[in-house]
Amino acid sequence: MWLPLALRNLLRNQRRTLLTLAVIALGTMMSFVISGMITNALNTLQEAAVSQYGNIQIASTLLWEDDNQGEEALINTETYAKFEEILTNQSAVTGYSPELVFSGIASTDINAKVINVMAFEPGNDALDYNNLLVEGDALTEEMRDPVLIGGGLSRELDLQPGDTFRLTTSTISGAYNQETYQVAGIYFRNDVQDESQLVFVPLDTGIKTFNTKDSVSKLAITLESLGQTNATAQAIQADLDAAGLNFQVRTWEQLSVAYQQTRGFFDMMFGFLLVSITLLVFFIVFQVLSMSFFERTREIGTIRAIGTKKQQVFSMFVLESLLIGVFGGLAGLAVGWGLGLGLNNLDFSWMPPGALQPFPVEAVLAFDNAWVPFLVAILATFLSALYPSMHSARIKIVDALRTN
Numbered sequence: 001m002w003l004p005l006a007l008r009n010l011l012r013n014q015r016r017t018l019l020t021l022a023v024i025a026l027g028t029m030m031s032f033v034i035s036g037m038i039t040n041a042l043n044t045l046q047e048a049a050v051s052q053y054g055n056i057q058i059a060s061t062l063l064w065e066d067d068n069q070g071e072e073a074l075i076n077t078e079t080y081a082k083f084e085e086i087l088t089n090q091s092a093v094t095g096y097s098p099e100l101v102f103s104g105i106a107s108t109d110i111n112a113k114v115i116n117v118m119a120f121e122p123g124n125d126a127l128d129y130n131n132l133l134v135e136g137d138a139l140t141e142e143m144r145d146p147v148l149i150g151g152g153l154s155r156e157l158d159l160q161p162g163d164t165f166r167l168t169t170s171t172i173s174g175a176y177n178q179e180t181y182q183v184a185g186i187y188f189r190n191d192v193q194d195e196s197q198l199v200f201v202p203l204d205t206g207i208k209t210f211n212t213k214d215s216v217s218k219l220a221i222t223l224e225s226l227g228q229t230n231a232t233a234q235a236i237q238a239d240l241d242a243a244g245l246n247f248q249v250r251t252w253e254q255l256s257v258a259y260q261q262t263r264g265f266f267d268m269m270f271g272f273l274l275v276s277i278t279l280l281v282f283f284i285v286f287q288v289l290s291m292s293f294f295e296r297t298r299e300i301g302t303i304r305a306i307g308t309k310k311q312q313v314f315s316m317f318v319l320e321s322l323l324i325g326v327f328g329g330l331a332g333l334a335v336g337w338g339l340g341l342g343l344n345n346l347d348f349s350w351m352p353p354g355a356l357q358p359f360p361v362e363a364v365l366a367f368d369n370a371w372v373p374f375l376v377a378i379l380a381t382f383l384s385a386l387y388p389s390m391h392s393a394r395i396k397i398v399d400a401l402r403t404n
Helices: 002-010 014-053 077-088 151-157 192-197 203-210 226-242 257-295 297-305 310-344 367-394 397-402
Strands: 056-060 093-107 112-120 133-136 146-150 164-170 176-187 198-202 218-223 247-251
Touching (some): 014 257, 056 226, 077 093, 077 218, 077 226, 112 192, 146 151, 146 192, 151 192, 164 203, 176 198, 192 198, 226 247, 257 367
Antiparallel strands (some): 093 112, 093 164, 093 218
16 A cells, blocks of 8 residues: 555656656766675786785795794794695685795895895696796706896896895894706786896705705695685684794784785775765755645644544655665666776776776676665665655644645
């Protein structure tokens, strides 16, 4: 009974109803498309972070806290074997690889610069940084003291594949050491800092330079899917604690400061957008519904005089507002879907912080990005109808009938 009546009332003043629907649809469309764009941007940063860190890394708490860079902060062969036993029980793990990190000074006859060194196993099944190669040869364990350098460092030190430079560092015991490295190739990673500071070497070469006696800094782990990261990290950490190992698991999100900062900014921006749209819809719909309900005051007195209760009048007006919110929200999602498809076919791009090349701007059109704008549209419309509905329901029958 009430649904057909509410629909009939909405069709009384079609111009006013269409205006209200347009306002709600516009707010829903904007929040839906922007939510899709933010999701796409974060997905892009997620992929970049996982390719850089893996899904999970294990290292000593001393290493994570930068409290000690001595032997106590390293993973020796005995501990590494225990890690392997733990990881074989994790079905989500697809690969893992030991890594050794240290710093030093790279110098040529003309220039010098402080760099970070990442030693890894070429061809491993987790993170093989040879995949970043754009010029020259990939690293192999058979090469003698080879390195991959970033394009930024190549320009700063004027180095090309085949050139050599000196790396001055201190060993794990604090002794002075200098090695001559040969540039095997140049890699590209869309990260300004890595491009100019990070070099890759085979693990054996790094162990020899840093003199760690087969100990490594950390273990990088890859998983079947991104969604398994947190659960697997918690399970591995529980196994490490149960084994009495003073090592800590960190996820790619904890390791990627750039992702954390960007996501924090996007969350703040989207939250501000939702609040702004909610207030806009609330005040416009509140004004329209107040005018509509005021014009129907005599009608309210009539239906009250024939026995309609206050609660029924209130429910009728709330139902009308909810219908407007639902229809307006659905219209906004439909228009937003079409706008998103058009946007995805355009050549727009954005430059994340610290990136060297822009990423394409696209909108992820999915339910996960639709339900929040849709519920916000309904909630804003519902709240805007509460006061006019309560006021209309409480008006005295005699006063309502006197209204012209």
